[in-house]
Each structure stands twice: as structure tokens, then as C-alpha cells.
Amino acid sequence: MKLKLSSLSKPLIYMILLVMALVSILPLYWVFVTALQLPAYQNEEMERPVSYVESTPPKLYPVGITEYMSQWQKKRAALSAGESEKAQFHQEKMTEVREKTFESFVTLFERTEILRWLFNSLYIALLGTFLLVLLDTMAGYVLAKKKFPGRMLIFWVIISTMMIPEQVTLVPTFIMVQKLELFNTHWALILPNLALAFGVFLMRQFLLSIPDELIEAAKIDGASEWKIFYTIIIPLAKPAMAVLSIFTFVLIWNAFLWPIIVINDTELLTLPAGLKTLQDANLASFKLLMTGATIAAIPMIIFFLMFQKYFVRGLTLGGVKE
Amino acid sequence: MSVQTEFEHSKQGALSHRPHGKKKRKRPTLLQEIKKNKAAYLFLMPKLLFFTVFMLIPILWSFVLSFQEFGVFETTWVGFKNYVDVFESPLFRTSLWNTFLYTVVTVPAFVITALIIATMIHPLGKLSQSFFRSAFYLPTVTSMVIIAMVWRWMYNYRFGLFNYVLGWFGIESIDWLNQTATALPALMIMSILIPPGAGIIIYLAAMNNISPTLYEAAKIDGASPFQRWWRITVPLIKPTTLYLVILSTIGSFQVFTQIIMMTGGGPGNATETIVHVIYKTAFRDFNFGLASAQSVILFFIIMIFAIFQYRWFRTEN
Numbered sequence A: 001m002k003l004k005l006s007s008l009s010k011p012l013i014y015m016i017l018l019v020m021a022l023v024s025i026l027p028l029y030w031v032f033v034t035a036l037q038l039p040a041y042q043n044e045e046m047e048r049p050v051s052y053v054e055s056t057p058p059k060l061y062p063v064g065i066t067e068y069m070s071q072w073q074k075k076r077a078a079l080s081a082g083e084s085e086k087a088q089f090h091q092e093k094m095t096e097v098r099e100k101t102f103e104s105f106v107t108l109f110e111r112t113e114i115l116r117w118l119f120n121s122l123y124i125a126l127l128g129t130f131l132l133v134l135l136d137t138m139a140g141y142v143l144a145k146k147k148f149p150g151r152m153l154i155f156w157v158i159i160s161t162m163m164i165p166e167q168v169t170l171v172p173t174f175i176m177v178q179k180l181e182l183f184n185t186h187w188a189l190i191l192p193n194l195a196l197a198f199g200v201f202l203m204r205q206f207l208l209s210i211p212d213e214l215i216e217a218a219k220i221d222g223a224s225e226w227k228i229f230y231t232i233i234i235p236l237a238k239p240a241m242a243v244l245s246i247f248t249f250v251l252i253w254n255a256f257l258w259p260i261i262v263i264n265d266t267e268l269l270t271l272p273a274g275l276k277t278l279q280d281a282n283l284a285s286f287k288l289l290m291t292g293a294t295i296a297a298i299p300m301i302i303f304f305l306m307f308q309k310y311f312v313r314g315l316t317l318g319g320v321k322e
Numbered sequence B: 001m002s003v004q005t006e007f008e009h010s011k012q013g014a015l016s017h018r019p020h021g022k023k024k025r026k027r028p029t030l031l032q033e034i035k036k037n038k039a040a041y042l043f044l045m046p047k048l049l050f051f052t053v054f055m056l057i058p059i060l061w062s063f064v065l066s067f068q069e070f071g072v073f074e075t076t077w078v079g080f081k082n083y084v085d086v087f088e089s090p091l092f093r094t095s096l097w098n099t100f101l102y103t104v105v106t107v108p109a110f111v112i113t114a115l116i117i118a119t120m121i122h123p124l125g126k127l128s129q130s131f132f133r134s135a136f137y138l139p140t141v142t143s144m145v146i147i148a149m150v151w152r153w154m155y156n157y158r159f160g161l162f163n164y165v166l167g168w169f170g171i172e173s174i175d176w177l178n179q180t181a182t183a184l185p186a187l188m189i190m191s192i193l194i195p196p197g198a199g200i201i202i203y204l205a206a207m208n209n210i211s212p213t214l215y216e217a218a219k220i221d222g223a224s225p226f227q228r229w230w231r232i233t234v235p236l237i238k239p240t241t242l243y244l245v246i247l248s249t250i251g252s253f254q255v256f257t258q259i260i261m262m263t264g265g266g267p268g269n270a271t272e273t274i275v276h277v278i279y280k281t282a283f284r285d286f287n288f289g290l291a292s293a294q295s296v297i298l299f300f301i302i303m304i305f306a307i308f309q310y311r312w313f314r315t316e317n
Helices: A002-036 A063-078 A083-101 A103-111 A114-145 A151-163 A166-179 A187-195 A198-207 A212-220 A225-254 A257-262 A271-281 A286-306 A308-319 B002-017 B030-036 B038-065 B081-088 B090-121 B126-141 B144-154 B161-168 B180-193 B197-208 B212-220 B225-236 B238-253 B257-263 B274-283 B288-315
Strands: B068-070 B075-077
Touching: A002 A286, A002 B090, A002 B126, A002 B144, A063 A083, A083 A103, A103 A114, A103 A286, A114 A151, A114 A187, A114 A198, A114 A225, A114 A271, A114 A286, A114 B038, A151 A198, A151 B038, A151 B288, A166 A187, A166 A257, A166 B038, A166 B274, A166 B288, A187 A225, A187 A257, A187 B038, A198 A225, A212 A225, A225 A286, A225 A308, A225 B038, A257 A271, A257 B274, A271 A286, A271 B144, A271 B257, A286 A308, A286 B126, A286 B144, A308 B126, A308 B197, B030 B038, B038 B068, B038 B288, B068 B081, B068 B288, B081 B090, B081 B288, B090 B126, B090 B180, B090 B197, B090 B225, B090 B238, B090 B274, B090 B288, B126 B197, B144 B257, B180 B257, B197 B238, B212 B225, B225 B238, B238 B288, B257 B274, B274 B288
Parallel strands: none
Antiparallel strands: B068 B075
């Protein structure tokens, strides 16, 4: 009886988990499908073209394309012409489907600044991540391995800001950015991130485990501080730097509140903020919005699939007692 | 734990600097110490610079601003006027209540869902574990802006997924986001149905840390699978639960993106939340003093909640 239950429950657990995982991915999948849907499709029985975005039930596969293809395949079969004409017909229709499928991508690239936003997001996130990881590794190294007056005070002051919600600093940082004449520039999106505390904490905790002897030995060999840093510390700190990099990258890439506050010009926006203006302008159809969402989501998904294990390591670093 | 060892570490460090033994030298003055550690300060400087300009000063300034009326030409000291205004404002009270409701509903849902899913994944093999971990975490790496855009569509009155599914059961369509009664619940449902990816990963790591011998011993004593889970797993991962509760509470008090993308705080003030009100006060009305007072209040609310939760989870056993 007991044995039966356990042998039964395992497939059941798999089933439940799979269904839940599918449901959780469904909204994203739906975004992609909608982006690839043909805009509208005229069926013989219907009076007017039907937009697939507005159809009920919601279409969960690119139905426009399938319907269209089956329709012209019927027509081609009915064609009483030679093989070469049939082949030409096929070619023409294929081009038509391809064009219609990617129509909204083309529209988006032509009529909006989305390519610009994509580029902005990419370089702001890359530059911001590079600078933050560099500064945090330097600070973390010093706080972990050097003994000097004030180090515990500095450490605790930095750490204590981790508990303060970002909204508290929103208004003063905004005024600060204006005073420094950074308003409506990309520096306003990059520099304030460099104040974040969690990276210092992470790097310091990680570097505490590095044996002092390594550093001492290099010192005896006459290496300069900077040389010790980049020949010993950086190679050893790489795992922690990788974790910090991916979290910083995602954080900056997905940032939303701050970009919509400090950026005025449409062409300077980042991708998430740009998508909001698309929605606000109301000129975009759902299909166009979903196409934009697809363009915004795909880099993050690729990024996640590439660095999965670092995501897991980063998440468990803070949450589980050793 | 790490805090304590660190403290000892620093104590030892301080001791080792003290002169002792036969060769008695003068203790170096602070200035000498600083000079000796020039390199250390140079390494710290860039971080400290940005930290001071964009974190330390803004935090202190925020408290100062909350007692001021910030104008274009002059800034005047108004004492507690902003705080009085905040508490007398029905809009802020509504936003406080909405945020509180949202937190009370979504935080337990987040933690319990994470616990249940992690419990189901935990007994599986290594490969399946990592597969499901990724499957549940994947949706959370995409921007909330995108998620909010799809969900707005799923809640659409005429062709949304929700009303379609309701139709199966013969229930009439609901205008989810445009009705006072359903707008906030719709946002709560959304937050509950988005998988708690981070929570699952953190719980799984905690569960994998529990020694299997404990379960074996309990098995020999005749404990049922549920008893083993309830008596061993749940108590042992309590620190993780505490961590997740505090973290998700902080996150929930800051809910913003969904609001601005899906409802804009409406209909009426049905979905106004604290951060959305702060945003409007500061960057639509440009009332910086009032917005600062609101954000200081948000800070204290989060702090009180965190302390309260910490105490509660600690004293329970």
C-alpha cells in the first residue's frame, strides 16, 4: 500500500509541476505568439477581417499564419496550371506570409525609437555593471583584507543603507542630478547606481575567505597595491564578480521608475520606459505592444539561460544560513 | 553569525596593532595610521564618493526636505506641517490602506506558494530540480513592465483570457481593472499567480541543506511523509521563511510598476499605493517636501513591519 502510493505520487508530482510551470510561462509565451500573429485574416464565411489580437477565445498559437497557409494551399491545389506556375504561386505566398508576420516588427523599428531604446538599455546596463562591479570589488577587497582606522564604521554605514527603500532617496537624488546638470542624460541613469551597497557587502564577504598569505607573499615580492589587486584579487574574486554582474545587469536593465523620472527625450529612454510611452500614446495596437515586449524580453531570457547557475548562486547567497 | 565572527576579527586586528613584548615602541598616531594605509583609502575612495553623493546625502536630505517647503526660489522651514498634511490627506490614507491590504494578501501567498512548490521539487533528482527551478524563475527575469502589459490584456473586458475562462462557468464578464470593487483584487490575483521564482530557489537551497539522517531517523520512528515535512522541514527552514517574509514585505510595500502600467491608481483611488502617491506628489505636483514626508513615513512603516516580523518569528519557538 505504502509502496504503491510513493510510486504513484512521483509521476503525479511531475505532472502538477509541469502544468504549473507551463501556466507560469504562458503569459510570456502569449506575448511572443501575438507578436507573430498575422494582423487580420479574412475568411470566406466572415464579412470583415478578424483581428486575432481581439478574438475570443484568445489564440494561443499563431493562428493567423496557419489559417492563411491552409487557405492558399487549397487555392494552389485548385490551380489548373503547370508545375512552374504552382511553384511561383507558392513562392509569392511564402513571401507574403513572411512579410505580414514581421510587419509589426518593421512598423515598430520604422515608426518608434525602439532600436535606440534597445541600444540605450544595453550600453547603460553594460557600463553601469562594469563600473559598479569594479568599484565594489575594490571596496570589498579593502574592507575585507586591510586594517585601517574607520573600516568597520565605513562598512556598517554602507550596509545599513541596504534597508532603506529607494523611494526615500528619490526626490533628493533627483534634485542632486539636476544640480549636477545630469538631468535628461544617460549619466543620470548610470551614476546613482554606483552608490548601491549590496555589492560591497557581497564582495567583502567573499574576499574574507581568501588567505592573507597570498597577498603577503606578493607584497614581499615587491608587487604594488594595484598589481596585487588585478593579478591576485580579481582572478580569485571572479565567481562573486560574476554573480554581482548578472544581478546588477538585470537590475539596471529592468529599472523603470528612475528612467521615467530623469529622462525627458524619447530617444534617450531605456526599453522598459520606452514601452510605457508606447502604451501611453495609445497609437500602438496590442499586437504592436506585444512585439515591443518581445523585443524587450528576449535579451533577458537569453541572458538568464546563459547564466542560470549564477542566478541561483546569487539568490541563495543571502537567503540560506551556512 | 558572520557579524559575530567579524566583530572578533576586528578585535583581534586592533590587538595586534598594540605594542607589546620587549621592544616597546610608541603607538602610532591616527595620522600615521592613515598615512600608512593610504592605498586602502585610495581603493575605497571611488565607491565612497558615489556612495556619499547619491546615497548618504540624499538620505539625510530627505529627512530635512520633509520639514521644508521646497520652492523654485526659496525653501522655507515648515516644521511638521508636511507630516500633518500627509496624515490629513484622504488620498494618502487610502494608499496606505491599499498597500497594507495588498501586502497582507500577497506576502503570505508568495511564501506559501514558494514553500509548496519547493516541497514538491525537493525530492526530485538533480536534473529535474534544476529544470523546474529555471522554469519557475524564468518569468521573473523579464521586466515587470512587460508582465504588466500582458496582464492588462488578460484582464481586458472584451477579449481577455480571464473573462473567457469565466465564460466556461457561465459567469458574466467582469471589467476587472475599471471597477472599484475588482481593480485591487485583480492586482492581487496577478501577484499571486506570478510564480515566486526567487522564493522557490531560496527554499530549495535551504531544504537541500537539511541532513538526510534526520529524515531517516524519523522514518524508522514511523513518521508519515507529512509528519516528516511538518516536524523536520518546516521548523528547520524557519530562518529562510523569515528572510522571505521580510524581503517580500519590503517589496510589496514598494509596489509601483503594475499600478502605473495597469490602472494609474484608478478607478477613483481604488488602486493608489504609497509609492504611486509619492511619485505623483513629487513628479506631477512637484511638491518635494510633501513627497519626502511621505517617503520617510514609508521608511518607518517598512522598518516597523520588519522588526515586528523578526520578533514574531523569533519568539514563536
